[in-house]
Amino acid sequence: MTDFRNAKLLVTGASGQLGRLAIEELLARGATRIVAGTRYPDNLADLAARGVEIRRLDFADSSTLAGGFAGIERALIISTDAIGARAEQQVAAIDAAEAAGVRHIVYTSAPAASPNPGSAVRNDHFATELRLYRGNTDWTILRNNIYAEIILMGAASALQSGQLFDATSGKGRSYVTRADAARAAAGALLTSTGKLVLDVTGPAPVTQEEIAGLLSRVSGKPVTRIGLAPADLRAGMIAAGLPDAMADVMVSFDVDAAQGCHAVVTDAVAHLSGREPQTIDSFLDANRAALAG
Incomplete structure (x- = not known):
């Protein structure tokens, strides 16, 4: 397996949760020339003290792009949270990376990235992937499945209502x-070559019926799964105070799942990180305290 531990490696979005975890993994795996790109350089003083180079890099500020990618050999581009606007920003970042001579780009995408009038999330990722396909550098596209942490976001209301x-x-x-x-992304940055699309998944598909059962087991409170039509789910989310744009994103995730887009299982995590992915049972057990309230 090719080893790029001594290449100059950039992680964008380094102040975010995924970016920080990826940098920690790179450090643990012996990477020697890590660059952290971030909108908030002052937040990464601890990484600078550990030998990580910190650069201001903001995809919404084109003046930071050339300097952010200068001298970089391999870059992990973490998709931003600017849904609806990020495709243009990420394409500009890829343009800058290619102009700077970056040899390999790792991009964190989403399942079934494709044109879809009902999903700004899928459209953003599709546009970014398309730019990579049309480019002149090598790349690895990591289609990250839905993060397990999203379960915790909805757990409080489910445990309170029982539904x-x-x-x-x-x-x-x-x-x-x-x-x-994050471990998979770091692994791709350290080892991947050529052009590759990988689905990054947990070990098995889990239904919402099973999630309800797991929440009940871990919390000791009964939870029943209630299936709805997408329009009814959206209306309920908005009535509960969720902003319209966020409700649209969450409903689009469910529609994608209903179409089977989230049920794919691969060995990408194990292959890229050397560790088996955590199960949802184990994840919820580890986050029992977050469910207790």
Whole structure:
């Protein structure tokens, strides 16, 4: 296996959760020339003290792109949270990376990235992937499944009401923990060559019926899964105070799951990180304290 531990490696979005975890993995695996690109350089003083080079890199500020990618050999481009605007920003970042001579780009995408009028998330990722396909550098596209942490976001209301609402039509998701996705991303940055698309998944698809059962077991509170039509789920989310744009994103995730897009299982995590992905049972057990309240 090719080893790029001594190459100059850039991680964008390094102040974010996935970026920090990826840098920790790179350090643990012996990478010697790590660059952390971030909108908030002052937040990464601890990494600078450990030998990581810190650069201001903001995809929304084109003046930071050339300097951010200068001298970089391999770059992990972590998709931003600017849904609807990020495709243009990420394409500009890829343009800058290619102009700077970056030899390999690792990009964190999403399942079934494709044109879809009902999903800004899929459209953004598709546009970014298309730019990589049309480019002149090598790349690895990591289609990260839905993060297991999203379960915790909805757990409080489910435990309070005793009901878990979804529009997945009973289909499963191969949830992957953010830590496993970060380890896989670091592994791709350290080892991948050529052009490759990988689905990054947990070990097995899990239905919302099963999630409700797991929440009940871990918390000791009864939770029942309630299946809804997408429009009804969206209306309920908005009535509960979720912003319209976020409700649209969450519903689009469920629609994608209902179409089977989230049920794919691969060995990408194990292959790229050397560790098996964490199961949802284990993940919820590890986060029992977060469910206790």
